[in-house]
Amino acid sequence: QCVNACPCGALRVRTERGKVFNAINDPSKTVVAFVAPAVRSIISSHFGVTYDEASPFMAGLLKKLGFDKVFDFTFAADLTIVEETTEFLTRVESKGVMPQFTSCCPGWVNYVERKYPEIIPHLSTCKSPQMMMGATVKNHYSKLAGIDKKDLYVVSIVPCIAKKFEAYRPEFAPEGIRDVDAVITSSEMLKMADLKFIETKDIVPQEFDEPYKQVSGAGILFGASGGVAEAALRMAVEKLTGKALTDHLDFEEIRGFEGVKEATVEADGAKVRVAVISGLHNAEPIVERIIKGEEVGYDLIEVMACPGGCICGAGHPVPEKIDSLEKRQSVLVNIDKTSKYRKSQENPDILRLYKEFFGEANSHLAHELLHTHYSPVFGTCSCDNTLKKADSAFKT
Template identity: 50%
Template sequence: MTMDQQFVTVEGRAIPIEGERNLLEIIRKAGIELPTFCYHSELSVYGACRLCLVEVAGRGVQGACSTPPEPGLDIKVNTPQLREIRKIAVELLLANHDLSCPSCFKSVDCKLMDVARRVGVTSVRFKPVQEKAPLDFSSPSIIRDPNKCVLCGDCVRMCSEIQGIGAIGFAHRGHQTAVLPAFGKGLGEGECVGCGQCANVCPTGALVPRSEMDEVLAALADPTKTVVAQVAPAVRVGLGECFASPAGDPIMGRMVAALKRLGFDAVYDTTFAADLTVIEEGQEFLTRAAAGEKLPQFTSCCPGWVQFAEQSFPELLKNLSSCRSPQQMFGSLVKEMLPEKQGIARKDLIVVSIMPCTAKKFEARRPEFAVDGSPDVDFVLTTQELARMIDGAGLRFNALEPESLDMPFGFGTGAGVIFGASGGVTEAVLRFAAEKITGKPLASVDFAAVRGDSGLREATLEVGGKTLRLAIVHGLANARAVAEQVVAGTSEYDLIEVMACPGGCIGG
């Protein structure tokens, strides 16, 4: 603490101002968790929910999220007036909310339920003024339930600001205000790329991943079907979080055991196909460069990015790698090899992907990834869906004895594992390309220059006397900016990795 340090008083305690952008951040630093619906630090301030209201001496009631800190402010956060305002605000939300909570996908982590409990709502004094609206099932990735929307705007800002798409927005006025795709169409009929980031920030069940659990359970119960699973690298992190496993706890073996208990005949690792992608994409990059073909080459692993490019930058499709994603490469490989090896028909082999990403659900349904109407990947489960299946089966996940992945598709290298993080695909391709260019094994496999968490990273590397200019992008708004540079001819990149989700697949 220094003599010239500036302070804000929060409930009688002096809290130093240390670069916080608003009073909400100051108050949270003071150890007080004000309820919010519409505040996310990575999004613009909206101030719609009115739950973070505070009393500022001499200024009255103000929104903590939209008020910058000033030295000398005296703030109260829990007065009778503020408690009543918050309670009324939540009751008004609940009055028009579909209260089918026990069957809601978000029931285990619904922010509305949590806030209602915290502000002391035990009954609702207001009558609904809206009629029940139909659910939107048009997207293979996301279900939209307008009856559970609280108009917080989180999904609108995420889609517009982080993803740069704007597939959904506010429409109408007054009590008829709603969050809708353009022209009242379904999510699957507009510009939505199925990335699922809207569902990720939605505090209620208004936007949720489209579940395929029932279809998978039916396949597992069918004695005529052989059901195998492929597990993406990022899932081994996310599933541990679902069961409160310690950070860094290796849960892959327990996940395999859980899948076997659920009835899967074999469990494989998508890392196997990620390694194949490294080889194919790396060789394609070297071939393009040697032939003098137009660069940059964009990665093609992310289905959200591929869909975005098809919709917004069709002139760049020739720059995308011709490789399938690891999910689809794996599905094609398994559907080609296992039926012959096991003496079964292709239609009786069911491939289930366990993925962190809702866009994979859309990708699996693309017609080019099917043979005579039989898809290479039959169903896609998100990490949360798998967690629900494990929980529903009564399995105590953290007590399971680890089991091994099945061969030959249960083997993978570290290059495939890092696909789940932004920069991982680039680093894996660099490892392959560097050895091909130099003809020598790498002394170190680490390319730290491509690592990091910023939305756009650039790196220039010297490999075997050749200069490689790289860009690593996550978030489709950043991808749009880079794609516009390429179209304008102002980009000098050789290889560009794009992931739709912030942070890569681990943020799916």
């Protein structure tokens, strides 16, 4: 088995449904689920609910499955935007390494570490939203709720197989306790509902739990290609101009299914040039030009491994037709349009978390818990150290 066949490092597909059911049935554990923005895009079509019913329906489904607390992963998308955009603006000001690549897709991060380690300095140091959420729940929520970290079992529910590998990276198990204990895909979540004979009529829609309940429309957009860049632009433009962004919140030119999209945003003399790439092969020409030292004409580059972004993740049910993908995207866009907060930096729960815990964006504590480092992985067979360590962690 060689990861060369799968540049995302996602070949080791494992189901953790059994582990999660065991944790739910263990009275000594508080079992927490957090669920990614893109998962609601399939809830809508699978259960036949409208876009505005998808989030409360999903929270109700997870409670019915037996999770003690259900948090919205979109909260971590908002946290990622505040950290990553602050890092971007610091690089601009200090003339740091540019362009900055996003780092929220573990498939893309694995690809860089294996195939293009020369561009590691261009990658944002931000952890992915999954690992930011895990570190926040294990370090902030455990204190707030008075639960020992060892008794808190954290489950991430995502459309992504690469995130299974990511959760087992040794650096995400400080002091031997993993930040994310198990990762299940949206397809596995639906299977769990089948195994428990849960039907649509059994599900009572409800709100996500405190203290990560409020989320922004910008964070919801993370589930589709262009969403990370769009959310970052909504913050970067405000910070660069010093004025609140009240209109032109929609950057439609970077949405959709094309492999490479771009936008240049100019406001009050400030200019941000963005490229949005989905599908790893589409990143190669730009990456190779950067390695040659050429100016590529972008400041911020979003890369998502799956064509169209996480709504097309391999952990989702396979769409029968392309219009299913468009429908998935429209669920997210409609939720954003009708959200009370449409900018990550305005999410009141995010602001409170900084005030009470992290201090400020990119603070020392934020760097400790929300940022990471990357290492070149030389050799592409399964005997490399990172994979070996991840495998042995999985067995424990």
